[in-house]
Amino acid sequence: MNKKAYEILKRPLITEKSTTEKEKNNRLLFEVDRRANKIEIKAAVEQMFKVNVLDVTTMNMRGKKKRVGRFFTKRSDWKKAMVTIKPGQRVEFFEGV
Numbered sequence: 001m002n003k004k005a006y007e008i009l010k011r012p013l014i015t016e017k018s019t020t021e022k023e024k025n026n027r028l029l030f031e032v033d034r035r036a037n038k039i040e041i042k043a044a045v046e047q048m049f050k051v052n053v054l055d056v057t058t059m060n061m062r063g064k065k066k067r068v069g070r071f072f073t074k075r076s077d078w079k080k081a082m083v084t085i086k087p088g089q090r091v092e093f094f095e096g097v
Contacts, residue, residue: 003033003036003040005043005044005045005047005048006044006048007033008032008033008036008040008041008044009030009031009032009041009044009045009048010030010031010032010033011030011031012028012029012030012031012093013029013030013031013080014093015029021082025084026084026085026086026087026089027082027083027084027085028045028082028083028085028091029080029081029082029083030045030080030081030083031078031079031080031081032058032079032080032081033079034060034077034078034079036079036081038056038058038081041056041058041081041083042056042083045083045085049091051085051086051089051091052085052086052089053083053084053085053086054084054085054086055083055084056081056082056083056084057081057082057084058079058080058081058082059079059080059081059082060077060078060079060080061077061078061079061080062077063075063076063077063078
Protein backbone atom coordinates (compact mmCIF):
# COMPACT_ATOMS: atom_id res chain seq x y z
CA MET A 1 0.00 0.00 0.00
CA ASN A 2 1.43 3.33 -1.02
CA LYS A 3 -0.50 5.82 1.11
CA LYS A 4 0.31 9.24 2.46
CA ALA A 5 0.60 9.82 6.20
CA TYR A 6 -2.56 11.93 6.33
CA GLU A 7 -4.53 9.11 4.66
CA ILE A 8 -3.39 6.59 7.29
CA LEU A 9 -3.90 8.77 10.40
CA LYS A 10 -7.49 9.99 10.33
CA ARG A 11 -7.65 11.86 13.63
CA PRO A 12 -6.20 11.83 17.15
CA LEU A 13 -8.47 10.43 19.86
CA ILE A 14 -8.66 13.06 22.59
CA THR A 15 -10.47 11.71 25.64
CA GLU A 16 -9.76 11.62 29.37
CA LYS A 17 -8.26 8.16 29.04
CA SER A 18 -6.02 9.11 26.11
CA THR A 19 -4.85 12.24 27.94
CA THR A 20 -3.75 10.23 30.98
CA GLU A 21 -2.05 7.65 28.70
CA LYS A 22 -0.20 10.51 27.01
CA GLU A 23 0.99 12.00 30.30
CA LYS A 24 1.88 8.80 32.18
CA ASN A 25 3.03 6.33 29.51
CA ASN A 26 3.94 8.62 26.56
CA ARG A 27 1.26 6.97 24.38
CA LEU A 28 -0.81 8.61 21.66
CA LEU A 29 -4.15 7.29 20.41
CA PHE A 30 -5.33 7.68 16.82
CA GLU A 31 -8.18 6.59 14.61
CA VAL A 32 -6.45 5.06 11.59
CA ASP A 33 -7.39 3.61 8.22
CA ARG A 34 -8.83 0.11 8.65
CA ARG A 35 -6.45 -1.37 6.06
CA ALA A 36 -3.27 0.18 7.53
CA ASN A 37 -0.79 -2.12 9.27
CA LYS A 38 1.54 -1.35 12.18
CA ILE A 39 4.54 -0.58 9.99
CA GLU A 40 2.59 2.00 7.97
CA ILE A 41 1.15 3.58 11.14
CA LYS A 42 4.63 3.86 12.67
CA ALA A 43 6.04 5.51 9.53
CA ALA A 44 3.09 7.94 9.32
CA VAL A 45 3.44 9.08 12.96
CA GLU A 46 7.20 9.51 12.63
CA GLN A 47 6.79 11.51 9.42
CA MET A 48 3.97 13.78 10.62
CA PHE A 49 5.09 14.53 14.18
CA LYS A 50 8.90 14.08 13.90
CA VAL A 51 9.12 11.68 16.89
CA ASN A 52 10.63 8.20 17.40
CA VAL A 53 8.01 5.45 17.74
CA LEU A 54 8.84 2.53 20.03
CA ASP A 55 5.66 0.44 19.77
CA VAL A 56 2.33 0.33 17.93
CA THR A 57 -0.72 -1.57 19.17
CA THR A 58 -3.86 -1.75 17.02
CA MET A 59 -7.45 -2.64 17.84
CA ASN A 60 -10.43 -3.15 15.54
CA MET A 61 -13.39 -1.37 17.11
CA ARG A 62 -16.91 -2.49 16.24
CA GLY A 63 -19.48 0.16 15.47
CA LYS A 64 -22.22 0.66 18.04
CA LYS A 65 -25.84 -0.11 17.32
CA LYS A 66 -28.00 3.01 17.46
CA ARG A 67 -31.70 3.66 17.23
CA VAL A 68 -33.02 6.31 14.86
CA GLY A 69 -36.74 6.68 15.44
CA ARG A 70 -38.22 3.23 15.05
CA PHE A 71 -35.28 1.92 13.05
CA PHE A 72 -32.01 0.42 14.28
CA THR A 73 -28.79 1.33 12.51
CA LYS A 74 -25.12 0.58 13.08
CA ARG A 75 -22.19 2.96 13.10
CA SER A 76 -19.16 2.12 10.99
CA ASP A 77 -16.44 -0.17 12.30
CA TRP A 78 -13.08 1.56 12.78
CA LYS A 79 -9.49 0.91 13.82
CA LYS A 80 -7.68 2.40 16.83
CA ALA A 81 -3.90 2.63 17.18
CA MET A 82 -1.97 3.15 20.44
CA VAL A 83 1.46 4.54 19.59
CA THR A 84 4.21 4.62 22.22
CA ILE A 85 6.82 7.30 21.56
CA LYS A 86 10.33 7.69 22.96
CA PRO A 87 10.51 9.15 26.50
CA GLY A 88 11.22 12.87 26.52
CA GLN A 89 9.51 13.52 23.20
CA ARG A 90 6.13 15.29 23.09
CA VAL A 91 3.31 15.91 20.62
CA GLU A 92 0.91 18.77 21.29
CA PHE A 93 -2.46 18.62 19.52
CA PHE A 94 -3.88 21.81 21.07
CA GLU A 95 -1.03 24.21 21.75
CA GLY A 96 -2.94 27.49 21.98
CA VAL A 97 -5.85 26.27 24.15
